[in-house]
Amino acid sequence: MESVINMALLVFLAGTAFAILRRTTLFSVVMLSGVFSLVSAALLVHLDAVDVAFTEAAVGAGVSTVLMLSTLALTARHEAPGTRSRAIPLIVVFLTGLALVYGTLDMPRFGDPSAPVHQHVAPRYISATAHEIGMPNIVTAVLASYRGFDTLGEVTVIFTAGIAVLLLLAGTIREPTTATKITAMEHHLVLRVVTKVLIGPILLFALYVQFHGDYGPGGGFQAGVIFAAAFIIYALVFGLETAGNALPGRAVRILLALGVLIYSGTGVVSFFFNKNFLDYSVLGATAQAGQHIGIILVEFGVGMTVAAVMVSTFYAFAGQNPPIGDEEW
Amino acid sequence: MEFKDAFGLFNYWIVIVLMMTGLYIVVSRGNLVKKIVGLNIFQTSVFLLYISMGKVTGGTAPILTGKPEVFSNPLPHVLILTAIVVGIATTALGLALVVRIKNAYNSIEEDEIQKLDLAAENEVDEPGARP
Amino acid sequence: MIALLVEAASWTFLLLGAFLVLVGALGLVRMPDFYTRLHPAGITDSLGADFILTGLVLQAGFSLVTVKLFLIGAFLFFTSPTSTHAIANAALVAGLKPRHAVVPPRPPEKATQDEEAR
Amino acid sequence: MISAHLPILQVIVPLIAAPLSAFCRRAGVAWYLSLVICAVSFAISIALLIQVLEEGHISYLLGSWAAPWGIEYRVDVVNAFVLMIISGIGTAVLPYARTSIAAEIEPHNQALFYTAYLLCLTGLLGMVITGDAFNAFVFLEISSLSTYALVALGAGTDRRALSAAYTYLVMGTIGATFFVIGIGLVYMMTGTLNMADLAARLQGLEHNRTVLVAFAFIVTGIGLKLALFPMHLWLPNAYAFAPSAVTVFLAATATKAAVYLLLRFLFTVFGIDYHILGLTMTWLFTPLALAAMFAASTVAIFQVELKRMLAYSSVAQIGYMVLGMSFLSVTGLTATIIHLFNHALMKGALFMVLGAIVLRQGAATFNTIRGLGRKMPWTMAAFVTGGLSLIGVPLTVGFVSKWYLVAAALESGRWPLAVLIVLSSLLAVIYVWRVVEAAYLEEPPADSKATEAPLSMLVPTWILIAANIYFGVDAGLTSRIASAGARLLLGVAQ
Known part of the structure; x- marks a missing residue:
């Protein structure tokens, strides 16, 4: 039964991918890519990757769809019919696919417990997390402590993206004081009321996800994205400058850098106790307590940077003056 | 390769x-x-490849619940959490570039942009028009 | 005995919910234009989801999971009608006219005022 | 206490400096912070190189977790050398960049430029120093993302920088994703991500088809990042339209880190006796390298813009490095490793000259450099010396690399390759001579008010030119390090 669900979701994903390939109206392409991310999130839950499914749904379906829609608002609606011949791309893609299928012949079968992946490094994580780090969610333990430096690299990646978008789009942002397209939402009474109702629970849920990461699916990334989603809804419905008063661009830029500093700061602290970088055991009375404190601090830094990057990217995209009026939409 | 294998x-x-x-x-x-x-x-889809290699049949999500259970492999999940963020970072940067290209060329079709570049290049043969 | 009853009840809710979602999906395909399609979309959102949620609540019994299911129910209760409203409003603002709408003939002088107003 | 944490300080110092520089409102403060941080990281890399030359290799466990479970930094003579090149060039470019950036980038972007610059430096250093395969991917992405942003900043002067950056982003992301697929397949068969551990566990999987496909994907992915001949389409535009200071930094460091990553995966992870390695070298790398050397050099000859011309010449020089690698001999690898250093010096200096010309003339094309020999004597003299080094005239670093390449070709018994190497240098003579002829033998236009480049740009240029000559004359140190690295990679006794 389990593999039937698996197969169904995968075939559904393939269908969505082909639909994206064929559609030319960019709006439906973006919507279908949101569907693709959500279905892959469902499939990831089915494959026991709950943390990844949470992140894929929040980041893949949520934020990237919002960014793509705001790009469409600034650029074009339809894709011009392709003039170039489709032969070479087809050959290139077919050969790559063939090489990959050839590569799967010696792979361990799907779900085979005796595969080398489950024999060498992973068993230690599963067995040692209970006493070394004392945290139920093994994925967060590995993410923040065993391979904590990967996550620092990852926070730096999202920080780089934030800086890059600021570098590219900050120049053409109008001052938020002028009336922007978004404030045309005044007459949406229903939306304004419901948003006021929803923003509280969303922020509360983001904080819950942030600090619940040790015990269940959750953690810095998901919390940061949900936190940013609350501000994006607020900016969408109440206009960019009211959102600007709540969370000004300058503050976002400081939070952006502060998250990375918190994360690397937690790592540097262990230098003074003559331990290697990112060794949290020095932070608390016992090694395990130190790991707890270290992981909470590190996840907090991650959440701050991710939230700040998503909000500043949305401000950058929403602040551009859209050449296209409401009717053309 | 019998059916169970191919399956x-x-x-x-x-x-x-x-x-x-x-x-x-x-x-x-x-x-x-x-x-x-x-x-x-x-x-x-590369993320799906990584996660489906970490799945153990009959295993559950790698969250300790005290009861001895078979867990799926947590390591691919950690790697993919990193790769998702790299993916969204690249998407955000790519979309920002698309907005800037639209401002500069007033088109987001690669062929039109190349035509405009070639026209600018051999028309005046100095290094490209001002944006 | 009670467990059997609760199990049966939850399965009926789940099947009902699944059936309604199926009806909603078919409705989306069958309906002629945008506004009529909003109705089946509403079905999947409201009743379909609620039935599946109650089915799951019966499955979960008294535990934290039930509280979370109720929270999801409350969240859906607020968001799905609002999103349908928002979509319909956006379509109206963008000037999409219902296809089979019977527009009463406007008296001529009022029509001209509309033209000037636009 | 500090010397125990040198490996991690090498990456953490620029990484922490990047967010700090994001706080600076004025470009001057951000520039000064970047200069201090780059100098510190250069000092760390020299200290690391000295420590490695004494002790063989250093292993640093991050978070004090043992090797295959936690992430491990392994520093040996090869990556210590590449670290020194990257941080050295990074430090030399900064004084140069101060005036060049002020002229070429919009004022509001100048402060954040240095944040992106520090992030690019962090990415390159982190990618080269790490001993963990997935960690290398993460830092490869940091350097790539910041490079796309830096190239796109060229839109201040020329809008084509945007489409060049977009193409670079798409090709770079496809390359990085191929690299991740390769790591995923290798991880699937061995269960570990630590490179040393991977090498040990791959021994038993000689004829495994999945490992073979993983090898192909890793080589293709890094080949795309490396601009190996058929996959180099993004490089000329990216280098031509990026701001001049960015082109100097990228031309001298970005491809070097990718060549190092290729060396590390080919020789340390898969190992010299991996059955496909010999075949790939003779039937794939050698022809591609030769094609790169000849095709790219001929295309360079017909270019109008000088920056694009030198970009094509970079593609040809990468061909030399890959050719050295394909001999699978100690001399061949020594040629590749030493050419990493020599090419960084050559291209760094030449692109600095072009940046000075762009500053004074607004553009570096054949009609804007007419008669500059008299107007900008020092800058054009630097170009001539750099050009001679590019050709490989004795007493310059270029000659040293060519010497090892030809020796490796003769040693492997394929003397026609040696002839081809010398022939391709003649192509370099043609396009260098075209510039020299335009600069010295033609009359400057009457109204040209070109003046000598400012001192802050001339001094770094001439430091690199001096290094070009010094390491050409006394190549003892660099060749000792390069051959030690080559023997280490091939597993030959020291």
């Missing part, structure tokens, strides 16, 4: 089909936004 690999074959669809969209389409969507599909 075991069927999962990976469909993931490969998804990867190739994403790659094909990136390579063959000229619209810049469509290329970014294709890149997204290509990367999301």
Whole structure:
């Protein structure tokens, strides 16, 4: 039964991918890519990757769809019919696919417990997390402590993206004081009321996800994205400058850098106790307590940077003056 | 290769089909936004490859509940949490570039942009028009 | 005995919910134009989801999971009608006219005022 | 206490400096912070190189977790050398960049430029120093993302920088994703991500088809990042339209880190006796390298813009490095490793000259450099010396690399390759001579008010030119390090 669900979701994903390939109206392409991310999130839950499914749904379906829609608002609606011949791309893609299928012949079968992946490094994580780090969610333990430096690299990646978008789009942002397209939402009474109702629970849920990461699916990334989603809804419905008063661009830029500093700061602290970088055991009375404190601090830094990057990217995209009026939409 | 064997690999074959669809969209389409969507599909299907290699039949999510249980492999999940963020970072940067290209060229079709570049190049033969 | 009853009840809710979602999906395909399609979309959102949620609540019994299911129910209760409203409003603003709408003939002078107003 | 944490300080110092520089409102403060941080990281890399030359290799466990479970930094003579090149060039470019950036980038972007610059430096250093395969991917992405942003900043002067950056982003992301697929397949068969551990566990999987496909994907992915001949389409535009200071930094470091990553995966992870390695070298790398050397050099000859011309010449020089690698001999690898250093010096200096010309003339094309020999004597003299080094005239670093390449070709018994190497240098003579002829033998236009480049740009240029000559004359140190690295990679006794 389990593999039937698996197969169904995968075939559904393939269908969505082909639909994206064929559609030319960019709006439906973006919507279908949101569907693709959500279905892959469902499939990831089915494959026991709950943390990844949470992140894929929040980041893949949520934020990237919002960014793509705001790009469409600034650029074009339809894709011009392709003039170039489709032969070479087809050959290139077919050969790559063939090489990959050839590569799967010696792979361990799907779900085979005796595969080398489950024999060498992973068993230690599963067995040692209970006493070394004392945290139920093994994925967060590995993410923040065993391979904590990967996550620092990852926070730096999202920080780089934030800086890059600021570098590219900050120049053409109008001052938020002028009336922007978004404030045309005044007459949406229903939306304004419901948003006021929803923003509280969303922020509360983001904080819950942030600090619940040790015990269940959750953690810095998901919390940061949900936190940013609350501000994006607020900016969408109440206009960019009211959102600007709540969370000004300058503050976002400081939070952006502060998250990375918190994360690397937690790592540097262990230098003074003559331990290697990112060794949290020095932070608390016992090694395990130190790991707890270290992981909470590190996840907090991650959440701050991710939230700040998503909000500043949305401000950058929403602040551009859209050449296209409401009717053309 | 009897049926049970092939069935075991069927999962990976469909993931490969998804990867190739994403790659094909990136390579063959000229619209810049469509290329970014294709890149997204290509990367999301690589995530599915990693996670489906970590799945153990009958295993549950790697969250300790005190009861001895078979867990799926947590390491691919950690790697993919990193790769998702790399994917969204690339998407955000790509979309910002598309907005800037639209401001500069007033088009987001690769062929039109190349035509404009060539026209600018041999028309005045100095290094490109002001934006 | 009670467990059997609760199990049966939850399965009926789940099947009902699944059936309604199926009806909603078919409705989306069958309906002629945008506004009529909003109705089946509403079905999947409201009743379909609620039935599945109650089915799951019966499955979960008294535990934290039930509280979370109720939270999801409350969240859906607020968001799905609002999103349908928002979509319909956006379509109206963008000037999409219902296809089979019977527009009463406007008296001529009022029509001209509309033209000037636009 | 500090010397125990040198490996991690090498990456953490620029990484922490990047967010700090994001706080600076004025470009001057951000520039000064970047200069201090780059100097510190250069000092760390020299200290690391000295420590490695004494002790062989250093292993640093991050978070004090043991090797295959936690992430491990392994520093040996090869990556210590590449670290020194990257941080050295990074430090030399900064004084140069101060005036060049002020002229070429919009004022509001100048402060954040240095944040992106520090992030690019962090990415390259982190990618080269790490001993963990997936960690290398993460830092490869950091350097790539910041490079796309830096190239796109060229839109201040020329809008084509945007489409160049977009193409670079798409090709770079496809390359990085191929690299991740390769790591995923290798991880699937061995269960570990630590490179040393991977090498040990791959021994038993000689004829495994999945490992073979993983090898192909890793080589293709890094080949795309490396701009190996058929996959180099993004490089000329990216280098031509990026701001001049960015082109100097990228031309001298970005491809070097990718060549190092290729060396590390080919020789440390898969190992010299991996059955496919010999075949790939003779039937794939050698022809591609030769094609790169000849095709790219001929295309360079017909270019109008000088920056694009030198970009094509970079593609040809990468061909030399890959050719050295394909001999699978100690001399061949020594040629590749030493050419990493020599090419960084050559291209760094030449692109600095072009940046000075762009500053004074607004553009570096054949009609804007007419008669500059008299107007900008020092800058054009630097170009001539750099050009001679590019050709490989004795007493310059270029000659040293060519010497090892030809020796490796003769040693492997394929003397026609040696002839081809010398022939391709003649192509370099043609396009260098075209510039020299335009600069010295033609009359400057009457109204040209070109003046000598400012001192802050001339001094770094001439430091690199001096290094070009010094390491050409006394190549003892660099060749000792390069051959030690080559023997280490091939597993030959020291």
